[in-house]
Amino acid sequence: MKIIAHRGNKRYAPENTMAAFYSAAGYDVDGIEFDLQLTKDLVPVIIHDPTIDRTTNGRGSVSSFTLNELKQFDAGQRFHDSFRGETIPSFKEFLLWASDYSFTLHIELKLQKSNADLLIRETVKDLEHFEMIDRAVISSFQHGYLEQIKSLNPHLETALLTKTPIFRAVKYAEKMSADGIHIRYNIQNSRFFRRWSNKGVPVRAYHVRKPGQLLLCDKLGVSGIITDDPRAMKSAAERILK
Template identity: 30%
Template sequence: LHMQTVVAKQQSIYNVAHRGASGYAPENTMAAYEMAQTMKPDFIELDVQMTKDGVLVVMHDEKVDRTTNGTGYVKDHTLAEIKRLDAGSWFNNAYPDKSKAAYVGLAVPAFEEVVAKFGRNARFFIELKSPEKYPAIEQKLLQILEKNGLLDGVDQNPRVIVESFNRDSLLRMHQLNRKVPLVQLIEYKTPAVVTDAELQAIKQYAIGVAVNGEMMDRAYVQQVTANGMQIYVYTVNEKKTMEKMARWHVTGLFTNYPDRLHEVLNRK
């Protein structure tokens, strides 16, 4: 009976495809999200930045250098300029064993393109990556979510969660629309410790926290849960760690390998 209970709880852990199925395809591209969707995650995660002409695009870094053939800041490029970049070839060069001809010349997607493509068939974990660099990015994101119906039924069955390391940005988001579920990202450089008071302060605007896995222990998970909050863990790619986090009953895991997480959670 005990084992059945454990398995049942494990299966309810949210599988969050981190930057898409980014272990297999160039992160934050349509190819990564298409591949992720074949693995049926609970959420697809994406990072958003804003172009010079105010368009939200899906990219992890503030600069285009690492994941495209361009250079410089996203905010100094127009969407048209960003669209000319190749966001796939870097992956082929970095991971020859996973490279595919189809990745050459992949474009940086606008956030709305990903929404348009997967809207009704996906749930989105959206990271406001550097909101301090992009005035009013919260309003812009909210407008897109509303326009595309992603906040319909948000009380019963949320289709989006917005996450950020930036507390002020989450507070602004919360002020603009109290219904959007928010998650406070935290990165611990030393063993993770948090007080109930700190968690209750976060609970004023967020449904939970997402923390880096290496520095976190079971007691931390229990403390967050005891405060009535969700706990997500990033970025978990090894099966052994997935198993451990499942035993600890975290709310969800961010992984570059959604298929691996399914294997771990469905193992009888």
């Protein structure tokens, strides 16, 4: 069972910041999940929301600022004053740091109202430049993005990201050039999880927060969990999984 830190160690550090990623890496997680979208000057940066309102001391859409402008906003103080000075990381900044580790990169591409093709191309190009194609899994709720990723580099692993049940999921995944499925652990009948896993499709469950949920995922053949609390889930896995 792989333990993947959702937006870094977001329970104990401000999400999608280098502080959260450092913290997650300290627990020797199997993967770190984060979100990508483009700035005004078309640089991929790591942030979840389309605006900076919730996670920084600024206001406005991510796409309305250049990278240098975004770096002026504080992305840590709202979480706790001890994180004052944390900034929104660029993708390249993260990749440079991640080069010293071995965890898998779980990259969620966010919806882009414009320049989606450029976000996809820049993401693939940066992974190739840092020689991390074999360490990356790219997912998105925008399933059409996955076909474009595969057309640029067929060696990249991709995954459908879904909030709702999927009918004939394996066939649909194949149609959308997806290698795996990322799905909330409790939104589909358990027999489908087993069926997908038995067919060799990687299934990763998100919003797993409790030991009982972890145990259920293990019984269903889930290959990894995406969790807000990697420390607790690592401890639970060592304690209850054989």
